[in-house]
Amino acid sequence: MQQDFSQITGRFAPTPSGPLHFGSLVTAVASYCQARSSGGHWLLRIEDVDTPRVVKGASELILHTLEAFGFEWDGEVVYQSQRFDAYEEILQHLIRQKHLYRCRCSRKQLNRENLISGPLGRIYPATCRHLNLLNPSLSLRLNLETAGRIRFNDAHYGKFELDLSKQVGDVVLKRVDGIYAYHLAVVIDDNEQHINQIVRGSDLLEVSCIHLYLYQILGYQIPGYLHIPVVRSSDGNKLSKQTGATGLHNEHATIQLLDALSFLGQQHCREMISASPGEILQHAIQHWNPANLPAAN
Numbered sequence: 491m492q493q494d495f496s497q498i499t500g501r502f503a504p505t506p507s508g509p510l511h512f513g514s515l516v517t518a519v520a521s522y523c524q525a526r527s528s529g530g531h532w533l534l535r536i537e538d539v540d541t542p543r544v545v546k547g548a549s550e551l552i553l554h555t556l557e558a559f560g561f562e563w564d565g566e567v568v569y570q571s572q573r574f575d576a577y578e579e580i581l582q583h584l585i586r587q588k589h590l591y592r593c594r595c596s597r598k599q600l601n602r603e604n605l606i607s608g609p610l611g612r613i614y615p616a617t618c619r620h621l622n623l624l625n626p627s628l629s630l631r632l633n634l635e636t637a638g639r640i641r642f643n644d645a646h647y648g649k650f651e652l653d654l655s656k657q658v659g660d661v662v663l664k665r666v667d668g669i670y671a672y673h674l675a676v677v678i679d680d681n682e683q684h685i686n687q688i689v690r691g692s693d694l695l696e697v698s699c700i701h702l703y704l705y706q707i708l709g710y711q712i713p714g715y716l717h718i719p720v721v722r723s724s725d726g727n728k729l730s731k732q733t734g735a736t737g738l739h740n741e742h743a744t745i746q747l748l749d750a751l752s753f754l755g756q757q758h759c760r761e762m763i764s765a766s767p768g769e770i771l772q773h774a775i776q777h778w779n780p781a782n783l784p785a786a787n
Contacts, residue, residue: 744763
């Protein structure tokens, strides 16, 4: 399953649960500049694996917005909703290798229990880990009993580690409703697309440790990581669709791009207020310096 990762390849992978917002733009700009400044590829993937969250027309709107903001991606757009067979194949491989087990615990049942909380929320108590349940309609969990500490060196945050066995607990890779988990889909897709440079928000630092464990047990080549500070609303919460973030306005692409670059510590573009979005991005690529990213937030 080893891949040739000699070419620097990054990606942007939005979820089509609504329009892109300023936080999305910051991530897109950072991943675009990080890949292009190295002469690498930049791919676009629509992460619509969680089909109940998909908003009709959002994927098309996202593509239109990215074009209006001057982004140019390499190759065809990949849609996770068209890759379920690939996810199932890897799931079956993990089952055969004894890395997964079936779980009958419902969210309602777990909500009634006084569970310990960790960095990623309440820790599943491994209730079904050794029951050897065979019902194929049950959810599938990744057995993290022996995963231990996962460590990696982030290009911005430095050394980071998390004890998956003690601080996270067994995570679901396929839900009882048949939906494949983000953890599974993103690792498989990044490997198959030869993504070797992942740029995303610092709120996913802990999640990256789960992904790195999957990389290890699947024999995939480990990518490099650059986590960037997340954009926060006035109340301190991460800016997101769930917290009421407003969509980008294509007619204001120039000023919003400049604002995104300023947030990322790339102040050299401010004089380009009259430039086109494409010109701003090209200038940003030429002068991109991740060392100027703001301190951790």
